[in-house]
Amino acid sequence: GAVVSQHPSRVICKSGTSVKIECRSLDFQATTMFWYRQFPKKSLMLMATSNEGSKATYEQGVEKDKFLINHASLTLSTLTVTSAHPEDSSFYICSARIGENEKLFFGSGTQLSVL
Amino acid sequence: DQQVKQNSPSLSVQEGRISILNCDYTNSMFDYFLWYKKYPAEGPTFLISISSIKDKNEDGRFTVFLNKSAKHLSLHIVPSQPGDSAVYFCAASRFRGGADGLTFGKGTHLIIQP
Numbered sequence: 495g496a497v498v499s500q501h502p503s504r505v506i507c508k509s510g511t512s513v514k515i516e517c518r519s520l521d522f523q524a525t526t527m528f529w530y531r532q533f534p535k536k537s538l539m540l541m542a543t544s545n546e547g548s549k550a551t552y553e554q555g556v557e558k559d560k561f562l563i564n565h566a567s568l569t570l571s572t573l574t575v576t577s578a579h580p581e582d583s584s585f586y587i588c589s590a591r592i593g594e595n596e597k598l599f600f601g602s603g604t605q606l607s608v609l
Numbered sequence: 610d611q612q613v614k615q616n617s618p619s620l621s622v623q624e625g626r627i628s629i630l631n632c633d634y635t636n637s638m639f640d641y642f643l644w645y646k647k648y649p650a651e652g653p654t655f656l657i658s659i660s661s662i663k664d665k666n667e668d669g670r671f672t673v674f675l676n677k678s679a680k681h682l683s684l685h686i687v688p689s690q691p692g693d694s695a696v697y698f699c700a701a702s703r704f705r706g707g708a709d710g711l712t713f714g715k716g717t718h719l720i721i722q723p
Contacts, residue, residue, distance in 0.1 A: 498652065528710045537613070538653075538698070540710040553710075587652060589711075598711065600645075600652030 497521055498590050500601025507578055508609055515573045515604045517588035523568035524590035528598070529561075532585040541586075544571055578608040612636045613701050615714035623722050628686040630717050632699030635680065639701040643711065644673060644684045647696045656697070657684070660705065686719075694721045 497520040507513050517527060526545050530538040542558075544550035544565035552558045560582075562574040571590075575582055587603040614633045622628045632642075640661045645653035659666040659673045659682065666673050672685045686693055696718050700711040
């Protein structure tokens with residue numbers, strides 16, 4: 495079946511540094527990729543939607559300058575958390591969509607801890 | 610403002626019995642509903658979905674029921690098996706295909722006891 499690979503699975507960084515998370519679709523070309531964030535005991539919250547070759551669409555309340563999304567190809571999307579702060583510590587997960595398929599495929603997630 | 614609510618953080622069911630996971634939503638614009646299953650250290654995997662034009666969809670041991678007037682859906686698993694132990698997320702979308710992304714509930718941790 496389709497696989498979405500997300501790296502790294504866990505990252506610990508110092509406050510003020512930037513962290514890049516990669517999401518790759520391995521068996522298919524993803525027309526759309528979504529980035530979600532999950533705080534402890536909360537639900538997955540959609541952060542942004544990106545389509546290959548175009549700028550990402552951010553959800554209300556998500557800072558586009560802080561969470562940089564690049565979807566340069568149909569198989570790769572990256573999320574960069576710039577100048578990370580402890581409040582950015584969260585679980586980040588990507589999902590990819592093939593055409594009109596409603597079965598979104600998820601990566602395994604990245605646990606970010608900012609010290 | 611939680612648009613999709615799963616009010617039971619956990620549910621314990623004996624192996625062989627029926628598991629019923631519930632989900633409520635508030636946004637009447639939602640037209641498509643999905644259930645995802647998640648194991649630790651893995652991403653959610655799609656389980657079953659239902660469109661608002663239906664009230665039931667069945668796939669093997671899994672059946673999803675939708676009561677649109679009550680804005681309520683439920684996932685039935687019968688018979689429950691040990692491998693069903695996982696976190697189950699209810700999700701909703703305004704469009705088939707989730708073009709607008711999905712709105713998730715907090716999840717219910719299902720524990721199947723032998």
